[in-house]
Structure formats: structure tokens, C-alpha cells
Amino acid sequence: MEINILSFGKIAEFITINRLDTDEIFDTDGLKQQLEKTYPQLKEIKYKLALNKQIVQKNIELLPGDVVAIMPPFSGG
Amino acid sequence: MNERYSRQVILNGFGSMGQDKIANAKVLVIGVGGLGCPALQYLAAAGVGTLGLIDGDVVSLSNLHRQLLFTTNDIGKLKIDVATENLTALNPEVSLKPYPFFITQINILNILKEYDVIIDGTDNFETRYLINDACVLLKKPLIFAAVSAYEGQLAIFNIFDENGIITNYRDIFPIPPASGEIPNCSENGVIGVLPGIIGTMQAAEAIKLLTGIGKPLINKLLNYNLLQQSFYEIELSPGSVNSYEIPKDETSFLNAKFGFSKNKETYRVIEIDIDELQNINKENDTILIDVREVYEIPQLNQENYKQFPMSNFEKLVNENLVQTNIVLICQHGIRSLAAAEQLHEKYGTAKNIYSLKGGIARWKHFFTSQK
Known part of the structure; x- marks a missing residue:
């Protein structure tokens, strides 16, 4: 299954891929685990996922071609 | 229109x-x-x-x-x-x-x-x-x-x-x-x-x-x-x-805890009017600090009075004031309030910090008649 990845802010500095091809990820929780394993920096910061432009508030099943955005908070003004 | x-x-x-x-x-x-x-x-x-x-x-x-x-x-x-x-x-x-x-x-x-x-x-x-x-x-x-x-x-x-x-x-x-x-x-x-x-x-x-x-x-x-x-x-x-x-x-x-480490008491600044200022001034332990720039008029000639212009505010923050009552004044009471808040952060509840509401402009008669 192929998932599209969009990273924002600081996260884009270490998650530089925009596609993830995997047979082991089925849902957003699984994706989080996988990302945090591959990119340990992600575990150190707060972030939020959006699936197909909808904020992820609970575990959701992933389908091929889904777009997952990974967003950190910004504080600057 | x-x-x-x-x-x-x-x-x-x-x-x-x-x-x-x-x-x-x-x-x-x-x-x-x-x-x-x-x-x-x-x-x-x-x-x-x-x-x-x-x-x-x-x-x-x-x-x-x-x-x-x-x-x-x-x-x-x-x-x-x-x-x-x-x-x-x-x-x-x-x-x-x-x-x-x-x-x-x-x-x-x-x-x-x-x-x-x-x-x-x-x-x-x-x-x-x-x-x-x-x-x-x-x-x-x-x-x-x-x-x-x-x-x-x-x-x-x-x-x-x-x-x-x-x-x-x-x-x-x-x-x-x-x-x-x-x-x-x-x-x-x-x-x-x-x-x-x-x-x-x-x-x-x-x-x-x-x-x-x-x-x-x-x-x-x-x-x-x-x-x-x-x-x-x-x-x-x-x-x-x-x-x-x-x-x-x-x-x-x-x-609630918002992660502000400072004691919230330290944020309390009291704004006073001219009568309160006169009362506080009667106590020996009081200093009147003018945060206006040196060129601003009227120039004041008060007792226990010192000028610390806002353009060099660091100097005031670094000064160790001995008096317990600190009254800040400026032309309209806006800069003095900001200065008072900052001094509060430094001194906390150890000192009473006041700002003259309305500033010298509002109480002009009082300040000019003192000369």
C-alpha cells in the first residue's frame, strides 16, 4: 500500500519522504509507530496528523493513495 | 458616505x-x-x-x-x-x-x-x-x-x-x-x-x-x-x-497552571491618583521615579525624585532601589505602568510599586504648583 506523506515546519527537516510504501501499516496508529521508529526525533515533539485534510482524533484505517499530513505547533509571531 | x-x-x-x-x-x-x-x-x-x-x-x-x-x-x-x-x-x-x-x-x-x-x-x-x-x-x-x-x-x-x-x-x-x-x-x-x-x-x-x-x-x-x-x-x-x-x-x-513560573502576586501593580500619591509621599520610605525622557516638559522639582528615562530602562532595572514604596510617573501614565509591571517582576512583593494614573498631564496643576 502506498501512502502520501506531507510534512510541515521542523518535521519537514527530518521526514523528507513524500511517499511511503508498506505492507505492514493499516491505520493511523500504525503509521505513527512506524514514523516514530524511523524518525526518533518525531517522538520528542508534539505533532498532529491529518488524513485527507481531516484532523485525526482517533485511530483511522488507511487506504492506498491516502494523504497524511504531519503538523507541529508553531509559536512565532 | x-x-x-x-x-x-x-x-x-x-x-x-x-x-x-x-x-x-x-x-x-x-x-x-x-x-x-x-x-x-x-x-x-x-x-x-x-x-x-x-x-x-x-x-x-x-x-x-x-x-x-x-x-x-x-x-x-x-x-x-x-x-x-x-x-x-x-x-x-x-x-x-x-x-x-x-x-x-x-x-x-x-x-x-x-x-x-x-x-x-x-x-x-x-x-x-x-x-x-x-x-x-x-x-x-x-x-x-x-x-x-x-x-x-x-x-x-x-x-x-x-x-x-x-x-x-x-x-x-x-x-x-x-x-x-x-x-x-x-x-x-x-x-x-x-x-x-x-x-x-x-x-x-x-x-x-x-x-x-x-x-x-x-x-x-x-x-x-x-x-x-x-x-x-x-x-x-x-x-x-x-x-x-x-x-x-x-x-x-x-x-490553573499555565506554566508561568512567576508568582502571580508579582504581576499586581497599583494605579493611584494624586491624593494617594501625596499620602504615599508622606512616608519616608518612598521614591518618585520619572520615566520620561530628559527633554520632556514640565521638568519636575519634587522631593525624593529621580529620573530614569524609558530609553535606558535597563539602568532602572539594574538599580537596586532601597525604598519600599516606588511610585512611577510619566506624561500620561502609560509608560509608567509598563515600567511598574517590569519592576514588579524584579521585586515581587518585597516592594509596593505604584503607577500614577493619567500621568503628569492629568495632574499638571499639582506638579507645576510645586515649583
Whole structure:
């Protein structure tokens, strides 16, 4: 299954891929685990996922071609 | 028709009704920085009836690449003073309410109650969560924005959409990041034009909310990328029930922990009138500190009086004052209040710190008759 990845802010500095091809990820929780394993920096910061432009508030099943955005908070003004 | 607003009043959907709505509105801009400056400029120009602005900081050289309300000559001056002067010149029809201090857990609720729409233009998470929670408690529409490097975020919280859904910042990020977890502008940098764009969008969203035109960004988070010149909009929904807690009433709000390490008592400054000043002056342990610049008139000739101009405020902060009662004065009582807040941070409850409300201008007779 192929998932599209969009990273924002600081996260884009270490998650530089925009596609993830995997047979082991089925849902957003699984994706989080996988990302945090591959990119340990992600575990150190707060972030939020959006699936197909909808904020992820609970575990959701992933389908091929889904777009997952990974967003950190910004504080600057 | 007022010629000043003629170009927006002739717009379809805006009209004199839209202008009236703006003229009757009260908008508060918290933080007069990269986001706050452009938001204030456009809102003042558009004719927002009452515009509050709050910031305790002074203008510094590193502000100038993005905070275009200020010029090189303003370095060291209180942001609120300069902003008020320039915004008044831009549109004298707007009633400006300057608050020359930082927003705190103690003062936020009373200030927010006066306004219809709140704009967050601050630069740190502690204050952002404070503003978010206060807006939830008081049910105030919040136009949130934040920037980092080349990217920005923008959203409107605390308004029910057509489906009856309402969200706040904690529905995206329930818990504030630890300090150092996410870099701020001074650590990470920011391109000057970015807060100009995002702050201007905050003003645009405020005008849309007030007039009812277009589709405001309610329950949406807009991500903007300046390098790609791209927008990515996320639909928001409430987080799960137990993911965060917001104080339910004012007492629990005042007792909540927002990560402010300083004792809240230290934020209490007392504003006094001339009678109280005279009473305090009778005590031997009192010093009167004038924070006006040396060229400002009238020059005073008081007992226990010392001048510490605001342009060299560091000197006052570094001075170890021996007196217990410190009364700060300036021309209109605005700079002195800001100075008093700062001294409070230094001395806490060890000293009684006062600011003369209305300043020398209001009590001119008293000060000039003393000569």
C-alpha cells in the first residue's frame, strides 16, 4: 500500500519522504509507530496528523493513495 | 458616505451595513509584533470602532524587518506608544485602547471581556494557551495565527459552524510543548514578509467575521508555505473528551497552571491618583521615579525624585532601589505602568510599586504648583 506523506515546519527537516510504501501499516496508529521508529526525533515533539485534510482524533484505517499530513505547533509571531 | 471607507463600502456584500458593523465592533490584538502590526494597521484603516492593543515590550532593532509600524528612530520606545501614535495618525476615527503590559493569567479575563473578537499575535506557547483557554471560558471568537521560518498557521476558534461544531487550539495540540521542544522566531528565524502575510490574513478573517461576508476559517487550520507559495487546509473536529481540560469558571482559571513560573502576586501593580500619591509621599520610605525622557516638559522639582528615562530602562532595572514604596510617573501614565509591571517582576512583593494614573498631564496643576 502506498501512502502520501506531507510534512510541515521542523518535521519537514527530518521526514523528507513524500511517499511511503508498506505492507505492514493499516491505520493511523500504525503509521505513527512506524514514523516514530524511523524518525526518533518525531517522538520528542508534539505533532498532529491529518488524513485527507481531516484532523485525526482517533485511530483511522488507511487506504492506498491516502494523504497524511504531519503538523507541529508553531509559536512565532 | 465617509470618503475614507468609500472603496470598501461600494463593494457588493459589504456596503454601509458592513461598515456600520465594523464601526460598532471591538477587536483586541494581543502582541504588537510581526503578526500584530499588520493586523492592527489594516483593522485601524478599515475603521474598526474600538481597537485594543496589548504588549509590554519595547522596539528593538531585530523587530524592524517584520514589524512595519516601527522605524529605526523608535528603538527603545514602548511598542504600545509608537503603535498608538502611528495608528491614530492612520485613522483618528478609531478608538484605540492601549495596554502597555503583557497579558497574564491575572489580567486576561477582565481585558478580554471588553471585546467581541480576539486576535492572537503572541510569540510563545504559554501565552497562546492562556489566550485559548480564556477565550473558551468567555466564549470569545479567537483568530489564531503563528509562524515559523517560512510557514504559517491560521485558524478561527470558538465559533459554532453550521453543523454545530466548535473547536479550540487544544483540539489540535491538547498539551503545550515543553520549553525548547519547538523553536521560536528568535531561535529558528522568520522571514520578514511571512508574518506580514499571515497577520494581514488575521485582519481579513476579523473583517469577514464582523461583516458576515465570505467564509471565515471556522474549524479549519490553514497551513501556508511561503517558499512553495502553497496553502493546505485541514478540517478540524473536537478532540476526544479526556484529551485536555479547560477551566470551567473564573476561579479555577485563576488557579490553573499555565506554566508561568512567576508568582502571580508579582504581576499586581497599583494605579493611584494624586491624593494617594501625596499620602504615599508622606512616608519616608518612598521614591518618585520619572520615566520620561530628559527633554520632556514640565521638568519636575519634587522631593525624593529621580529620573530614569524609558530609553535606558535597563539602568532602572539594574538599580537596586532601597525604598519600599516606588511610585512611577510619566506624561500620561502609560509608560509608567509598563515600567511598574517590569519592576514588579524584579521585586515581587518585597516592594509596593505604584503607577500614577493619567500621568503628569492629568495632574499638571499639582506638579507645576510645586515649583
